[in-house]
Amino acid sequence: xxxxxxxxxxxxxxxxxxxxxxxxxxxxxxxxxxxxxxxxxxxxxxxxxxxxxxxxxxxxxxxxxxxxxxxxxxxxxxxxxxxxxxxxxxxxxxxxxxxxxxxxxxxxx
Amino acid sequence: xxxxxxxxxxxxxxxxxxxxxxxxxxxxxxxxxxxxxxxxxxxxxxxxxxxxxxxxxxxxxxxxxxxxxxxxxxxxxxxxxxxxxxxxxxxxxxxxxxxxxxxxxxxxxxxxxxx
Numbered sequence: 001x002x003x004x005x006x007x008x009x010x011x012x013x014x015x016x017x018x019x020x021x022x023x024x025x026x027x028x029x030x031x032x033x034x035x036x037x038x039x040x041x042x043x044x045x046x047x048x049x050x051x052x053x054x055x056x057x058x059x060x061x062x063x064x065x066x067x068x069x070x071x072x073x074x075x076x077x078x079x080x081x082x083x084x085x086x087x088x089x090x091x092x093x094x095x096x097x098x099x100x101x102x103x104x105x106x107x108x109x
Numbered sequence: 110x111x112x113x114x115x116x117x118x119x120x121x122x123x124x125x126x127x128x129x130x131x132x133x134x135x136x137x138x139x140x141x142x143x144x145x146x147x148x149x150x151x152x153x154x155x156x157x158x159x160x161x162x163x164x165x166x167x168x169x170x171x172x173x174x175x176x177x178x179x180x181x182x183x184x185x186x187x188x189x190x191x192x193x194x195x196x197x198x199x200x201x202x203x204x205x206x207x208x209x210x211x212x213x214x215x216x217x218x219x220x221x222x223x224x
Contacts, residue, residue: 033212087151096167098151102151
C-alpha cells in the first residue's frame with residue numbers, strides 16, 4: 001500500500017533550527033512536496049524535490065533520498081510565524097498526491 | 110477572482126439533505142481536486158478531474174459526486190449527507206504535467222457539519 005509517515009508534533013525554540021522528517025512508500029514516484037498549513041487555513045506550497053539532494057529556498061531547505069524513501073524539511077532561524085503544520089506529500093505513478101497527516105510545529109519564545 | 114474560491118465558507122446541514130460545495134478557479138489549470146481533511150488524518154482525495162469533461166475517483170469517493178463541465182468550475186455534491194461527512198473540504202487545482210512538479214493550489218476550504 002501507499003503510506004507517508006511523519007512525526008505528529010515537534011517543539012522548537014525561536015531562532016533555532018528544526019528538521020522535520022518524512023518517509024514514504026508509493027506506487028511509483030514523481031516527486032516529494034512539502035506544504036505549510038496554518039491553523040484554520042489552506043495548505044500552501046513550500047518545496048518540491050524529484051532528484052536526490054538538497055533544495056534551498058531562503059530559511060527553508062528540503063532534502064530527498066529516493067533510495068531510502070526519505071525526505072526532510074529544514075527550517076532555520078525559526079520565527080513565531082513558523083508555528084504551523086507541515087505536510088509531506090509524495091506523488092505516485094498516477095500523478096496523484098499521497099499525503100501524510102502533518103507535523104504540528106510549536107515554536108516557543 | 111484571484112486563485113481558487115470555495116463556497117460556502119461553512120455550513121451546518123441536517124443528515125439526509127443534499128448539498129453542493131462550489132469551487133471556481135481562474136488560473137486556467139487543467140486539473141482539479143477535492144480533498145477532505147479530518148483531525149489526525151492526512152488530506153484524503155475524494156474525486157479529481159484531469160481536464161474538463163473527465164472525472165475520476167480518489168481514495169474516499171463514496172457518498173460524493175462531481176462534475177467538470179468547464180475548466181473553471183468543479184462542484185462537489187453530497188447526495189444525502191451523513192454525520193461521517195463532517196469535515197473540512199478543500200478544493201485544489203494544478204497545471205498537470207507529465208513531467209514536472211504539478212504544484213497544487215488550494216482554496217480556503219469549506220467547513221461542513223452534518224447533524
